[in-house]
Amino acid sequence: MLASQLGYYSLILGLIFSFILIFFATKELTSPSKRVDQNIIILSFLQLFFVVVSFLCLIFSFVNSDFSNETVFNNSHTAKPLFYKISGTWGNHEGSLLLWLLVLTLFIFLFIIKSNNQPKKYRILTLLFQQIIIVGFFLFLLVTSNPFNYLFPVPNEGLGLNPILQDPALAIHPPILYLGYVGSSIIFSASLAAVIQNYINSEWAKHIKKWVLISWIFLSIGIMLGSIWAYYELGWGGFWFWDPVENVSLMPWLTLTALLHCILVLERRLLLMSWVVILSIASFTLSMCGTFLVRSGILNSVHTFANDPARGIFILIFLFILIFLSLGIFFVFHNEKNKDSKNFFWLSKETTILLNNWFMMYFLSVVLIGTLYPIFLDVISSDKISVGPPFYHKLIVPFLAPFLIFMVFGSKLKWIKSEISNKNLLIIFFTISIIISFLVTKNFQVDLFLYTILIGTSLFLFFTTTVEFFNKKKILSQTVAHFGFSLFVLSILLNNITSSEVTTNMKVGERYKYDEGVIFFQKIEEKKESNFNSIVGHFKITNNRGDIFSLKPELRIYNQPIIVTSEADIKTTLLKDNFLVMNTVKGNEYFNIRYQVKPFMLWIWISVLLISFGGMISFLRVKNEK
Amino acid sequence: MKNKIYLSAIVIFLIFCFVIFYNGLNRSNVYTPKINQKQNLPKFEAKDFYSDKNITSEELFKEDIFYVVNIWASWCVPCRKEHKFLMELSKNENIKIIGLNYKDNLNNAKNFINELGNPYSKNLTDKNGLLSIEFGAYGVPETFIINKRKIIVNKFIGPINKKTLNQIRKIIK
Numbered sequence: 094m095l096a097s098q099l100g101y102y103s104l105i106l107g108l109i110f111s112f113i114l115i116f117f118a119t120k121e122l123t124s125p126s127k128r129v130d131q132n133i134i135i136l137s138f139l140q141l142f143f144v145v146v147s148f149l150c151l152i153f154s155f156v157n158s159d160f161s162n163e164t165v166f167n168n169s170h171t172a173k174p175l176f177y178k179i180s181g182t183w184g185n186h187e188g189s190l191l192l193w194l195l196v197l198t199l200f201i202f203l204f205i206i207k208s209n210n211q212p213k214k215y216r217i218l219t220l221l222f223q224q225i226i227i228v229g230f231f232l233f234l235l236v237t238s239n240p241f242n243y244l245f246p247v248p249n250e251g252l253g254l255n256p257i258l259q260d261p262a263l264a265i266h267p268p269i270l271y272l273g274y275v276g277s278s279i280i281f282s283a284s285l286a287a288v289i290q291n292y293i294n295s296e297w298a299k300h301i302k303k304w305v306l307i308s309w310i311f312l313s314i315g316i317m318l319g320s321i322w323a324y325y326e327l328g329w330g331g332f333w334f335w336d337p338v339e340n341v342s343l344m345p346w347l348t349l350t351a352l353l354h355c356i357l358v359l360e361r362r363l364l365l366m367s368w369v370v371i372l373s374i375a376s377f378t379l380s381m382c383g384t385f386l387v388r389s390g391i392l393n394s395v396h397t398f399a400n401d402p403a404r405g406i407f408i409l410i411f412l413f414i415l416i417f418l419s420l421g422i423f424f425v426f427h428n429e430k431n432k433d434s435k436n437f438f439w440l441s442k443e444t445t446i447l448l449n450n451w452f453m454m455y456f457l458s459v460v461l462i463g464t465l466y467p468i469f470l471d472v473i474s475s476d477k478i479s480v481g482p483p484f485y486h487k488l489i490v491p492f493l494a495p496f497l498i499f500m501v502f503g504s505k506l507k508w509i510k511s512e513i514s515n516k517n518l519l520i521i522f523f524t525i526s527i528i529i530s531f532l533v534t535k536n537f538q539v540d541l542f543l544y545t546i547l548i549g550t551s552l553f554l555f556f557t558t559t560v561e562f563f564n565k566k567k568i569l570s571q572t573v574a575h576f577g578f579s580l581f582v583l584s585i586l587l588n589n590i591t592s593s594e595v596t597t598n599m600k601v602g603e604r605y606k607y608d609e610g611v612i613f614f615q616k617i618e619e620k621k622e623s624n625f626n627s628i629v630g631h632f633k634i635t636n637n638r639g640d641i642f643s644l645k646p647e648l649r650i651y652n653q654p655i656i657v658t659s660e661a662d663i664k665t666t667l668l669k670d671n672f673l674v675m676n677t678v679k680g681n682e683y684f685n686i687r688y689q690v691k692p693f694m695l696w697i698w699i700s701v702l703l704i705s706f707g708g709m710i711s712f713l714r715v716k717n718e719k
Numbered sequence: 720m721k722n723k724i725y726l727s728a729i730v731i732f733l734i735f736c737f738v739i740f741y742n743g744l745n746r747s748n749v750y751t752p753k754i755n756q757k758q759n760l761p762k763f764e765a766k767d768f769y770s771d772k773n774i775t776s777e778e779l780f781k782e783d784i785f786y787v788v789n790i791w792a793s794w795c796v797p798c799r800k801e802h803k804f805l806m807e808l809s810k811n812e813n814i815k816i817i818g819l820n821y822k823d824n825l826n827n828a829k830n831f832i833n834e835l836g837n838p839y840s841k842n843l844t845d846k847n848g849l850l851s852i853e854f855g856a857y858g859v860p861e862t863f864i865i866n867k868r869k870i871i872v873n874k875f876i877g878p879i880n881k882k883t884l885n886q887i888r889k890i891i892k
Binding site for chain 1: 722726729730733737739740741742743744794796824848852858
């Protein structure tokens with residue numbers, strides 16, 4: 094009750110600080126002093142402080158199960174464990190927007206105190222643009238989705254958090270993903286400020302690089318956490334479903350990846366400046382677009398918290414204001430007068446990075462079209478279609494092969510003008526990769542040509558990056574990230590062709606023989622937890638190689654709200670995952686059993702971590718250079 | 720010059736996107752899956768809300784008319800919103816509305832009815848929520864339409880609004 098009031102008024106204070114900041118910052122733009130006024134830093138801090146207070150108040154209401162707060166009532170329950178009470182704070186529309194706002198204000202504060210060596214006007218302009226975004230979010234929160242709405246009479250009990258969201262990976266997935274999404278707002282504001290100040294140069298590239306890296310690292314890990322959750326919780330045994338909401342997080346990742354590489358060029362030569370600016374704008378607008386698609390209820394998915402068109406219209410208008418603002422600034426102020434006069438030499442690192450951009454743009458347009466086309470079609474012709482994995486696989490997979498080959502050469506080339514060294518070694522590697530790939534692929538019933546090429550090229554990248562580790566002049570971050578990527582593609586491909594699945598109905602005490610072994614359903618056991626009751630199945634699996642292991646999948650019956658979820662049991666080993674999930678068959682003593690052997694699953698996660706780790710190495714190096 | 724062409728092309732394209740999204744927002748995207756198999760009404764015995772006497776489903780649905788079963792609770796905020804539509808529906812004499820009071824405190828529930836009116840011809844208590852599960856409910860509020868042959872022909876998840884009210888009227892015609 095008190096916490097709700099405090100939280101609400103803190104939000105209003107935060108908004109007021111935004112206006113004061115905008116006022117001071119505009120004044121500061123014309124002042125002759127070379128240093129940023131200390132007041133601005135203090136005001137920024139106060140704004141951050143009040144948003145933090147508001148956020149803590151919401152957490153406090155959740156922890157105390159204060160059901161006079163509508164958000165708490167709708168998303169919490171007294172029987173929930175403390176951990177999920179806290180994570181419930183951002184597991185809903187209002188709370189997650191408050192988290193957005195928190196990260197926005199945190200990042201601009203960090204930006205202001207960490208950019209002392211940058212030109213003053215540029216810093217002030219960045220602050221101004223960021224404040225425009227912040228004001229937008231404050232208004233959105235206060236007008237359409239106030240997290241502190243008061244309920245009277247006070248209900249005795251809350252409606253509970255959707256059980257499939259009660260999961261450790263999912264509890265930390267939103268904050269991490271948001272750090273990535275919102276981090277791109279700083280890049281957006283900074284690039285607009287730099288365009289106005291005509292400050293798109295190597296100096297700026299060095300400074301903005303660490304922000305790009307932060308967003309990119311968090312976005313990568315955030316996407317991975319969501320994917321891990323989908324893998325074990327949704328019980329379908331896959332890790333990426335090309336669901337619109339997953340796509341929406343992938344799109345800014347693609348532009349950020351392209352941006353990261355462009356920045357590397359800009360650090361050394363005044364090239365690709367328009368690319369850098371457009372990619373910076375695109376990363377944030379795509380993040381916003383994602384928020385719009387997810388939050389407006391225009392798409393249906395697990396992430397759709399709000400089916401309220403008023404909210405959708407607000408974000409939509411705000412999104413387009415930002416797009417038009419940035420476009421206007423880009424067309425009016427951007428010029429490439431001081432562009433490097435020397436052009437691209439065809440065999441240089443720059444050229445391969447430009448190529449990388451075009452690949453990324455291609456992947457981006459495939460994902461964008463696949464995600465938006467159904468909406469467009471629905472509005473124009475009222476046809477309802479859904480674009481599924483085959484679309485993406487057909488359009489993306491064939492292009493991976495040339496992409497991987499360019500990655501091999503790109504990292505070997507030098508800046509400006511280069512030639513390929515060790516040609517013979519590369520040819521040998523390539524031949525070996527293709528041969529190994531052919532020998533592996535022909536044992537499986539898959540498209541021999543396509544898979545030979547794909548596995549061959551990823552092996553090629555794998556070998557060359559492995560050798561690169563022993564090179565004294567290597568760029569460690571790049572080698573780690575590219576090695577991670579080759580491992581990533583390789584694990585997905587191998588996982589794809591070697592996975593096997595058994596589906597059957599069984600009852601307790603029954604044995605089921607399949608091609609590679611026997612599944613024995615030993616018994617079921619019932620358990621009671623505070624927020625759910627569960628039925629645990631005990632299974633023993635003996636395969637033809639004589640391995641014996643037991644798996645215990647669960648059926649959980651959550652009490653608030655009443656939802657049955659099935660928890661897969663997964664035995665993860667270095668080389669493969671054994672995945673077992675059971676479901677009830679209605680009105681029957683039989684259970685539906687799905688047993689999957691999924692090799693190299695662990696390596697998919699490890700490789701994403703390696704890719705992000707590459708980014709971290711680069712980030713630390715940028716910090717140490719200063 | 721070239722820049723201006725680009726700019727206007729982009730602006731036109733963006734305005735097009737805006738219009739599409741704007742229209743998309745106003746479309747309902749709640750796809751209620753079509754129920755192919757009409758479900759038979761479950762057989763049950765439940766306690767009457769006021770008299771606390773047992774009543775069986777046969778007695779309850781004995782008349783040759785359409786029935787509307789509405790699951791509600793006094794603690795449920797959307798129920799409050801939908802109540803006026805139920806009141807409006809209850810004016811129709813060709814149907815009877817049966818209330819299913821879901822996991823509720825009896826006093827609060829009675830206050831709720833006293834405050835907002837009673838659209839129900841009969842009200843049942845579902846103290847432990849089992850009856851609602853029998854009906855196949857997902858949550859509160861939820862509304863089921865039962866035809867003259869005692870088959871559940873339709874169900875509405877979530878609160879009733881103007882649109883669904885008209886839909887219900889069409890069905891019971």
